[in-house]
Amino acid sequence: MVIRRYNPIAMLSSSVFTPFPRQQFYRCPFPIFTQSLQPFPSLLSSTLPRHFTLSFYSNTAQTSTADTPDELHHQPSNSKQSPLKPGLYLVGTPIGNLEDITLRALRVLKSADVILSEDTRHSGKLLHYYNIKTPLLSYHKFNESQRAQVVLRKLQDGEIVALISDAGTPCISDPGMELAKLCADKNIPVVPIPGPSAVVTALSASGLPTNEFSFVGFLPKHNSSRKERLILSANESATQIFFIPPHKLSQFLEEAAAIFGSVSWLGR
Missing domain, CATH: 3.30.950 (Methyltransferase, Cobalt-precorrin-4 Transmethylase; Domain 2)
Structure with missing residues (x-):
């Protein structure tokens, strides 16, 4: 019986389960x-x-040993790009490698008025890596019912709100499903920004x-x-x-x- 983690390889015997730190x-x-x-x-x-x-997914952000190229931090200007419209943006974030994020996701995170995050300390590492200064607001399963009305007012005031989870696509076994439903009921735009998904990534391989x-x-x-x-x-x-x-x-x-x-x- 073999179980392979993406990085590194781990083994389980058929009768004894080896504990993983x-x-x-x-x-x-x-x-x-x-x-x-x-x-x-x-x-x-x-x-x-x-x-x-x-x-399995590694806890370590896997980047090249060389210095991070400037291109990863620089978003090319495009005069044809329209400014973001107010609404709730569901942004997929990396599940193990910080480079697994789309240019569109970075643009949304930079342009948002606030980013809702499960763990602000965890998400802060991603924002720091890409030099994104947008303020973070905690939004997790223990406070989402209290935060919902605060976020709803921001959206009704015309703000751009980005929702991210610790890893992968928000609202999929992660906080956000009820907020997205609330926005739909109030005719507030909900815009999915496709990105990494643990489900599809592992299934495909x-x-x-x-x-x-x-x-x-x-x-x-x-x-x-x-x-x-x-x-x-x-x-x-x-x-x-x-x-x-x-x-x-x-x-x-x-x-x-x-x-x-x-x-x-x-x-x-």
Whole structure:
């Protein structure tokens, strides 16, 4: 059983789970993929092969050893570019390499009146790397209900608000979904700025079928609810994607193996 992290390579034996130091990983959960599932024994009797693919992301921003080229910090002027219109901009940010960000995303972050961020200290590193001076405002699962009305007033006053998560595309198992819905209800423009996504990035390199897949996201915290969800997954034949926090990885593998049956392991 082999699990390969993008940088560096890590191994798991078939019977012993090697603990991973938490600080080695990026602040996004592991996307875990299952495909060709062997059904839960009490539900079906067939014995289809099962495969898991686990994808990991490094916590270290990976840039070249050479000095960062000026081109990465310089946005070419374009007189044909229209100024940004007021609204909520959902901006995808890197999931492990600070250079994995689009020119459009950088322009939005520089032009915004405020940037909503899960962790301002974490996002501050990205803004510092690209010399972006836009003020940050914390916006996470513990304060999003209180912040929503404050942000809504800013938007109604004609401000440009950018929303980012710690990594990847906001609103996908990250804060922002309710804010986007609130803006849509108030006829405030919501503009997605495409960028990195942990789900699509890992899926594309997993080697598993991509023509049909389902995104499960985070599993319930309660044992009974989580096992019920895994039993439902055991009946699926398409590739499935789970978000698993690093400290819950061993628990997930043990529970999944018990419900899904015999497992062979693939890694990317």
